[in-house]
Amino acid sequence: xxxxxxxxxxxxxxxxxxxxxxxxxxxxxxxxxxxxxxxxxxxxxxxxxxxxxxxxxxxxxxxxxxxxxxxxxxxxxxxxxxxxxxxxxxxxxxxxxxxxxxxxxxxxxxxxxxxxxxxxxxxxxxxxxxxxxxxxxxxxxxxxxxxxxxxxxxxxxxxxxxxxxxxxxxxxxxxxxxxxxxxxxxxxxxxxxxxxxxxxxxxxxxxxx
Amino acid sequence: xxxxxxxxxxxxxxxxxxxxxxxxxxxxxxxxxxxxxxxxxxxxxxxxxxxxxxxxxxxxxxxxxxxxxxxxxxxxxxxxxxxxxxxxxxxxxxxxxxxxxxxxxxxxxxxxxxxxxxxxxxxxxxxxxxxxxxxxxxxxxxxxxxxxxxxxxxxxxxxxxxxxxxxxxxxxxxxxxxxxxxxxxxxxxxxxxxxxxxxxxxxxxxxxxxxxxxxxxxxxxxxxxxxxxxx
Numbered sequence: 247x248x249x250x251x252x253x254x255x256x257x258x259x260x261x262x263x264x265x266x267x268x269x270x271x272x273x274x275x276x277x278x279x280x281x282x283x284x285x286x287x288x289x290x291x292x293x294x295x296x297x298x299x300x301x302x303x304x305x306x307x308x309x310x311x312x313x314x315x316x317x318x319x320x321x322x323x324x325x326x327x328x329x330x331x332x333x334x335x336x337x338x339x340x341x342x343x344x345x346x347x348x349x350x351x352x353x354x355x356x357x358x359x360x361x362x363x364x365x366x367x368x369x370x371x372x373x374x375x376x377x378x379x380x381x382x383x384x385x386x387x388x389x390x391x392x393x394x395x396x397x398x399x400x401x402x403x404x405x406x407x408x409x410x411x412x413x414x415x416x417x418x419x420x421x422x423x424x425x426x427x428x429x430x431x432x433x434x435x436x437x438x439x440x441x442x443x444x445x446x447x448x449x450x451x452x453x454x455x
Numbered sequence: 456x457x458x459x460x461x462x463x464x465x466x467x468x469x470x471x472x473x474x475x476x477x478x479x480x481x482x483x484x485x486x487x488x489x490x491x492x493x494x495x496x497x498x499x500x501x502x503x504x505x506x507x508x509x510x511x512x513x514x515x516x517x518x519x520x521x522x523x524x525x526x527x528x529x530x531x532x533x534x535x536x537x538x539x540x541x542x543x544x545x546x547x548x549x550x551x552x553x554x555x556x557x558x559x560x561x562x563x564x565x566x567x568x569x570x571x572x573x574x575x576x577x578x579x580x581x582x583x584x585x586x587x588x589x590x591x592x593x594x595x596x597x598x599x600x601x602x603x604x605x606x607x608x609x610x611x612x613x614x615x616x617x618x619x620x621x622x623x624x625x626x627x628x629x630x631x632x633x634x635x636x637x638x639x640x641x642x643x644x645x646x647x648x649x650x651x652x653x654x655x656x657x658x659x660x661x662x663x664x665x666x667x668x669x670x671x672x673x674x675x676x677x678x679x680x681x682x683x684x685x686x
Contacts, residue, residue: 285596315476316468323480330484334491341498344506348591405596423597 263385270393281431290398298387305371309379518548526671562660599653616641632658
């Protein structure tokens with residue numbers, strides 16, 4: 247097998263998670279952290295990177311061990327591996343930034359039950375070699391981070407008039423407080439889903455024409 | 456019968472193999488967790504110290520040295536690890552001459568969305584709390600989070616009476632949050648209109664903490680004063 251088609255296939259896998267199968271906007275997975283922690287762009291990036299780290303590490307390890315794990319105990323094994331990397335990311339975030347740790351709160355520990363990770367482990371990592379599993383997990387992680395950032399940045403801009411804590415509109419701006427409250431998460435998610443549905447329709451119409 | 460699919464019998468998996476796999480995976484994971492815990496602990500401890508010192512310094516600007524103590528029925532002892540049962544942690548702030556300037560301690564109570572934690576500053580000279588700093592809260596933006604900025608609310612903490620009874624067993628008056636605009640006494644906190652639950656949480660957290668800490672601390676305050684500069 248030449249390396250050219252392999253590279254193309256890896257690139258496709260990477261792009262699949264980022265765009266075609268974006269966990270937030272296409273598959274609507276991991277909605278709990280996507281709505282709960284995205285009150286600011288910083289929180290969204292922090293949660294996205296933490297989830298990406300857990301995705302890549304757990305999928306790579308699961309792929310490496312896939313031939314040794316009996317089918318009957320595979321879910322238990324995957325959960326132990328995922329929980330381990332979540333614990334590691336929990337310690338690492340505390341060591342890097344306590345402010346981020348405080349802001350993300352219990353949602354760091356709840357990465358364990360994020361269905362994107364167990365879904366990737368079962369659907370992809372358990373059936374593919376480590377490099378492929380890693381690339382696929384990276385694509386999904388980037389896709390998830392983009393999804394969270396899209397929500398977090400809009401909510402922070404509208405709900406606080408800031409981006410990454412930097413004031414954008416001066417003192418005259420009256421923040422839309424609802425945007426940083428739970429309903430704001432649904433409003434912004436709904437608008438993004440509408441936008442992606444419109445993009446898909448437009449593409450369909452262009453192909454049909 | 457010819458149309459029926461052949462039945463594939465999956466051979467049973469050896470139980471020993473399942474146990475062995477789980478043991479290996481859990482051992483590997485356990486080792487990883489312990490290694491990363493040991494690697495990150497110094498940084499986590501340093502981060503927590505920096506955050507705490509920043510909060511105490513914001514409350515007590517003259518603090519040149521901050522020492523953590525635990526107050527318990529046995530007396531005052533330097534803090535080590537988590538406080539023992541019945542002990543209350545506090546922070547003694549010494550000025551640049553090693554003289555005790557003020558005491559800071561944390562109070563916590565359930566607010567509207569989550570626990571509200573406040574650090575309060577106490578001085579024996581006035582037997583009062585002279586300021587607070589919110590260290591943790593998840594209250595509603597624009598409503599509950601006014602406890603950080605509302606000037607009238609914060610004014611209540613500029614001289615909040617927490618004097619002790621003559622036998623030093625409890626506070627003379629319970630610190631309590633009263634309806635906005637109805638504050639009459641020095642131990643009352645003027646609630647924020649529209650954020651009563653959060654305002655009450657602050658009052659409750661301070662009262663609970665002060666009721667536990669001050670009877671243990673004040674009788675031994677001399678020991679804390681003498682420790683300045685020795686740490």
